[in-house]
Amino acid sequence: xxxxxxxxxxxxxxxxxxxxxxxxxxxxxxxxxxxxxxxxxxxxxxxxxxxxxxxxxxxxxxxxxxxxxxxxxxxxxxxxxxxxxxxxxxxxxxxxxxxxxxxxxxxxxx
Amino acid sequence: xxxxxxxxxxxxxxxxxxxxxxxxxxxxxxxxxxxxxxxxxxxxxxxxxxxxxxxxxxxxxxxxxxxxxxxxxxxxxxxxxxxxxxxxxxxxxxxxxxxxxxxxxxxxxxxxxxxxxxxxxxxxxxxxxxxxxxxxxxxxxxxxxxxxxxxxxxxxxxxxxxxxxxxxx
Numbered sequence: 001x002x003x004x005x006x007x008x009x010x011x012x013x014x015x016x017x018x019x020x021x022x023x024x025x026x027x028x029x030x031x032x033x034x035x036x037x038x039x040x041x042x043x044x045x046x047x048x049x050x051x052x053x054x055x056x057x058x059x060x061x062x063x064x065x066x067x068x069x070x071x072x073x074x075x076x077x078x079x080x081x082x083x084x085x086x087x088x089x090x091x092x093x094x095x096x097x098x099x100x101x102x103x104x105x106x107x108x109x110x
Numbered sequence: 111x112x113x114x115x116x117x118x119x120x121x122x123x124x125x126x127x128x129x130x131x132x133x134x135x136x137x138x139x140x141x142x143x144x145x146x147x148x149x150x151x152x153x154x155x156x157x158x159x160x161x162x163x164x165x166x167x168x169x170x171x172x173x174x175x176x177x178x179x180x181x182x183x184x185x186x187x188x189x190x191x192x193x194x195x196x197x198x199x200x201x202x203x204x205x206x207x208x209x210x211x212x213x214x215x216x217x218x219x220x221x222x223x224x225x226x227x228x229x230x231x232x233x234x235x236x237x238x239x240x241x242x243x244x245x246x247x248x249x250x251x252x253x254x255x256x257x258x259x260x261x262x263x264x265x266x267x268x269x270x271x272x273x274x275x276x277x278x279x
Contacts, residue, residue: 019143019146021139021142021143021146021171021175022139022142022175022178022179023139023140023142023143053146053167053171055168055171055172055175055239056172056175056237056238056239056242057175059238060238084164087161087164088168088242091241091242091245091246092238092241092242
C-alpha cells in the first residue's frame with residue numbers, strides 16, 4: 001500500500017493505493033489520525049480510486065478517523081471508491097455514515 | 111466446542127472432496143497478500159464468478175487476520191495451515207460443486223461468546239471480520255480439536271442458468 005498527501009481546497013488529499021489489510025492498515029491509520037488529530041486539518045479527503053482491497057481492519061481505521069474528525073469538528077470525505085471498497089462498505093452498512101462522493105471534483109466542491 | 115453458522119442452503123456432507131492445495135504459513139500479516147492472490151486464482155479455476163471470488167478471498171483473509179490478531183495475539187512466527195478442497199457431487203467427479211476451506215491454528219481457544227460478532231448498528235472500530243465471513247460464505251463452522259482451532263468454511267458454486275436449463279461444467 002502507498003499513501004501520498006497533497007494540499008487542496010482548504011484540506012489535505014490522501015491518495016491511497018494498493019491493499020489495505022492487516023499488514024498495512026496501521027500505516028493508513030497513522031496517516032489519517034495524524035492529519036486529523038495532530039495537524040487538525042479541517043477537511044481530510046481520502047482518494048480510494050486505486051485501492052484494490054480493504055479488510056475489516058482498514059474499515060475500522062476509517063471509522064476511527066471519522067470519530068476523531070467528529071470530535072474536533074473537522075470533515076473526513078471519501079471519494080472514488082473502487083468496487084471492492086464499495087462492496088465492503090455495503091457489507092458493513094457504513095456507506096451512510098461516511099461522506100462519500102463519486103469523484104474528486106464533487107468531493108472538493110462539497 | 112463447536113459453533114456453526116451454516117445457512118442451510120445445502121449440506122456439504124453430501125459432497126465428496128478432493129484436495130486442491132495445502133498451505134503451511136506463519137502468522138505474519140505480510141503473507142496475507144500471497145494467500146489472497148493464490149485463492150483468487152484457485153477460485154477462478156473453479157469457475158466462481160468475480161463477486162463470489164471476492165467473497166471467498168475476503169472471508170479467508172478475515173479469518174487469517176483473526177487468527178493472527180486473536181488466537182496468536184499478534185505474534186508473527188506461529189503456524190497456520192490452510193487447506194482448500196474442491197467439492198463435487200457423487201458420481202460427478204469432474205464437476206465442481208464448491209470449495210471447502212479449512213484453517214487450523216494452535217493458538218488460544220476461541221471464546222464462543224466472541225463468535226457472535228457485533229451489531230452493525232453499533233458504529234465503532236472492530237468486530238466486522240466475523241460478520242464479513244458469515245455474510246460471504248455458505249457455511250462457517252468453528253471447532254476445537256486436539257488443541258487446535260479449526261475453522262471450516264464452504265462456498266458453493268452458483269448453478270449457471272442456460273437456455274437449455276443444463277448445468278454445464
